[in-house]
Amino acid sequence: MIRRRILPAAGFAALLVGVSACGGSAGSGDTTARKSDFCKPLTKTEKVSFGSSPSLALATSAQAEGGGYYKNEKLDVKASTFATGQDVIALVGRGQLDAAMVGYPANIFSAVDRGVDVRIVSSAGQNSADNPSSAVYVRSDLMKNGAVSGISDLKGKRIGIAGAPGSGSYYLIGRVLQKGGLKLADVKHVSLSTADMNTAFETKSIDAALVITPFNAAIDNSGVAEVLSSQGALTRAQATGMIMGPNLLKKRPQVACALLRANINTVNKELAPGYSKRPEVVQRFTDLAKFPKDLVESTPESIYDPTLAVDKKQLEQMQLMFIEQGSLDLKAPLPYAEVVDIELREQVVKSLGQAPQ
Known part of the structure; x- marks a missing residue:
């Protein structure tokens, strides 16, 4: 069973107070250390609190519930929606949420570095090459007069x-800029909601923007901006996924396995290519995740890794970019094994009979 509510955003700095007391590596230094068979099926129903940002690429929980995958794993999931992934990290680290499906913000690496028991356990939906759900738009007048013709x-x-x-x-915008030999420091950042980008283009307060579906529709209709080739920079870019905290990783690893296993089964069986044309999938997104039906049917489909693997190289590149930008106070990227719970992933994939990635 999944129960959904909307929670207000909360500042990371305020919530992080006292989190470091939970320090230590996931699955170690606790009275409930993992056993060799910690991924065996649950024998009784377990409750899980789960957060996510309002994005179709992060809404696998609705499909896991509607398709019966949580029920099959004996999970009772209470879902909450947050404005951004940056608001959720501390809640998971403090145990106020068990897990979340969010964008990977810089503060997840900061939290791990400070000893907070929060880890990445999976990737999420990604852009396809032929029909991406994100694109860089540039003001039409700049494209027409030749001021901007490339990255x-x-x-x-x-x-x-x-x-x-x-x-x-x-x-994501940093990946695009790299294709043109630029860095984030080479452009002027204007933080605004995606819904306000069309107006910002019309008033010429921005020159370009990273736009996601469905907000591109208004821009396309107005003709105020045009898509600039990103040279494939957004294809298969991993910037989102599932994170878990001490409630699952240290205290209830068997439940952690069940939750990840349910989501992997969901993306393979419910979110395979063509899912936006399947009535039952569309209905779950509409009824459980509260997305408008026409949005679900018109949004380009995300693609998913079969085991929701977390790309090691991209995780390092993301940290390097944040360090260079100044939003991550580290001298060097954290090792993959410190950020991703490798043991949990390996056990879950093994339990599914798939080859680890």
């Missing part, structure tokens, strides 16, 4: 980005 021409331009510095959106 390198964005140097010095005002770029609209949803979220604060250190958000997943910053990583």
